[in-house]
Every structure is written in C-alpha cells, then in structure tokens.
Amino acid sequence: MARRRKTSPAEDLMDIVAMLPWWAGVALAAVSYLVLHRMAGQEVVAAVKPGEMGTMVTQTLWKTLATFGQYLLPLICVAGAGMSAWRRRERRKLITNVGQSKAANVLDVMSWREFEMLVGEAFRLQGYQVVETGGGGADGGVDLVLSKRTEKFFVQCKQWKAYKVGVEVVRELYGVMAAKGAAGGFVVTSGRFTEEATRFARGRNLKLIDGPLLHGLIRQAQNAKGQTPERETDQPPTPATVDATLTPECPTCAKPMVKRIANRGANAGSEFWGCTAYPACRGTRQID
Template identity: 40%
Template sequence: MRNRKPNTSKNRRPLPWSVSAGVGLIVAAVLAGMARRSPEFHLPLLALVVVILVGSFAISMESVAFARRRARLLEGHQDLASIKKLSWQDFEIIVSEAYRRLGYAVEEVGQGGADGGVDLVLSSKGKKTLVQCKRWNSSVGAPVVREMFGLMVHHRADAVKIVCASGFTKEARAFSEGKAIELVDGEAVVALVRSVRTQSGPTTCLCGAPMKIRQGKIGGVSFLGCTRFPDCRVTRPTD
C-alpha cells in the first residue's frame, strides 16, 4: 500500500447541492409543521428551522464552490508542462473530471490516504475499471503495471487504466500487451483533457459545473445537461 498525505478540505467531496438543499427543506418543513401544532414550542422550533435552512444553504454553496474549482482546474490545464506542475491531488482531480465528462460514473478512492494502488473506480454499462494516477516525472515501470493487474484480478474488475504525467518503460508496455490494461502517458492525458474541454466557453450549470449537449430519450430533442449528472440533474434548452 502507498502512504499518502491526509486529504485536505478543499478536495473533500461534499454532498451534491441539490441533496443538501432538499434535505434541509424537508427537515425544515417537518419542524415548521410541528411548530404550528405545538404552540408551547413554537418559537424554539421556528428558530431551529432558521438554523437548518441557513446550514443547508451554506453546505449547498460549498458544493457549488467545489464543483466550480474542479471545472476551473480541468479547463485551466491544457498542456503537459502545466499538468506536470500539479500536486498529486489535483492531478487525480483533473483525471477524474475528464473521465466523468466522458460519461463514466467515477468513485474517487485515492484522495483520502493509503489506497492500495487504486485512485479511481470507473463504472460504465455494467463494467468496472480501476485507475491509478501517477503524477511522476520519471517513467512508470513494469512493477506498477503488474501490481495493478493483480488488483484487477483481486477486485474482479474488467479493466485497468494507469494514467501518468510522464511515460512508461518498455518493460511496462510489454507486460500490458494482450491484457485489459491501458497505459495513458502524458501526451495522452493532454489529449484526454482537451477532448472534454468546453469548446466555446463553458455554459455553466447552477452547481457551477459545465453543461454539455445531450440527446433526449423521448423524441430525440437536444438539451443542455450538467456534466455532474446524476449528482446534478439540472437541464436547460439549447436555444
């Protein structure tokens, strides 16, 4: 297992703003109803309602700020030189956001500390892919690739991606041949990030994340959907 620095508050994923706001409103509505039925507790309960609403709003704003920071981080690093200057935490974030924009459900398991070699778990169409991120200046060797192959077998995953800011040794590439292992080097990371970049300036969702054009299942009508779906389900018309 790798030892990691403790997670920092700026990288801690808060609840989606819609969840925080929804829970706060439901609890506040319940307490307000109790206050109407209990005159003796009317003022204390109403005061609690105000506290819950303010707290819910604060948590929602934290979620919005979190999403905006991640979007700015990805949009602001479009070349290999700037990507190599990122901390390992921010490198994982842009990789995570890039795959999220490609349509994967992404679970971040590496930001909190020792993670056993797995930083991200990607899910799509019933298949699970393990991802390890290496913000190294030196080439990634065969031992890392063998470790991830073992973890793929252990966790019964369908595939593995090893994403690095540098490159891979010949031995690493030779070991990966014929296996469900994708080696994503620095140049491929740049291509990945640029492929999901908002082309004409981001159309921003209420949560702060960029929106992209999606095709409706009924009638095939195009609309703008949040890139954080299903955490955020905000939509807008394209016109």
C-alpha cells in the first residue's frame, strides 16, 4: 500500500494526536497553552555580569519559542483532535455501511485507507484497543497493533482487488510477531489467500481473514455488541477463537454457511463450509 510521506514535524505531531481520542487532543491543547503562556510571560533577567550573558540568551530564546508556541502547538493539537473525531465518524459509517450491505464487492470499492480504518473498527467492536501504525516502516509493515491487558496482536491489511495474498506476506508478519513477542496476528484482505499462505498459517497463532470472513465478522460483532465499540469484554477474541465463533458468508449468494462433512470424493471425511441455502445454492468454502 502506498503511504503518504510526512512533510513537516507539525504533520507528524498532528498524526500522533489524531491517534488519541478527540477529547485527549483537546486536553493537550489546553495544557500546552497554559504551560507555554506562562513561560512566555516570564521576565528575562538582564545580564549584569559577563558570566550571566549565556543565561540571558537562553531565557530569551525560550521566551521567544513559548510566545509563538503558545498558539501554534494548541492549534496543532486541536487540528489533531478534529482529525481524530472525523476518523471516528468515518469508521462508524464504514462499519454500518459494510454491515448492512449485501453487495459482494463492498470491500473492493473502498480505498486502502478506508479498508484499514474498517479493519481497525472491526477489531474495536471485538473489544481490542487499536493503534494505527501506518505500516510500511521498521515494524515489518504492521498496520494495526491490537492490545488487551498484557497481550499484543499485530494486523497487516491488504486491500488487494485483483491478486491473492501470498505466503511471503504471511511469513513476514509471523517473523515480526516472533521478533517482537506478539501473542498472535491477523492478515486481513479484501480478496483471497493462496493455498500456500493458508497452509503456512495453519497450526500457528496466525489468522487469515479474507473479504467474506471480514464481512461476517463485522456483522457478528454488531449483533453481539449492539454497535458499541467502546464496550469491552472479559475474554477478547484471539486468532484461535475467531475461527471457532465466526460464520462466513457464502461466496456465491452471501448467505450464512454451516460446517458440513464431505461424504465422497478425494476429501471424504473432511469438514468444509457449505451454504445454508443448499441445494438451491452449492457455494462452498474451505476450512482453514
């Protein structure tokens, strides 16, 4: 995914504030104004001895910075708070639109940024605390960091419309998980995963969530929590428990699916997802 390059420290600070709740940004603006306003109002002690010249220059410099900073820094914090509030509203709107949509391509028509916001809000609905890292850096491309108490989970988002997510992406995230001591991880895509990627993730605390699974996860979370992302549960879902609780949608008709056992053929005796509308619909999905 392409990432916007920061062009100034002010933008970096604004983005950091935007990761916080909007009210935290407003509080930072108020505190920074009070502190800097007090510094700007302090008198500079005139130098009467040669050795005091350096102290006077330092005081003058801090006073000048505080004079301009008492307006600039709060303005940046307020802008970050506004961005945080706007993102919150957009995330809720995305969740509602996707949860209510019956369109099969609802995830494909959004931008990578909207997809990342959607995934983050989906995990908030599951009781996680979510930090958007922006990915593409030294963290190995991790887009979201989930936390609950002492456990940490990494999420990599791939809003790919035409290509399947390969095993290289899954291996990369698994390596970052091991290096940084994460309890688990998720790779989320609007498309599909290759068979090699699915085989690699099997048996590891690493969950692959494709478009239909994500759609079902959002609907299930909304039904379970009444669309109250702030509410937390005692037992947050992990990559292992998501598999046990998530009912995917049929890739053909978007109806719920159930687990079935193949009676004949090369996969006889194996479980698979079958459409609840069978035999009218013969859509199937593999169980990871």
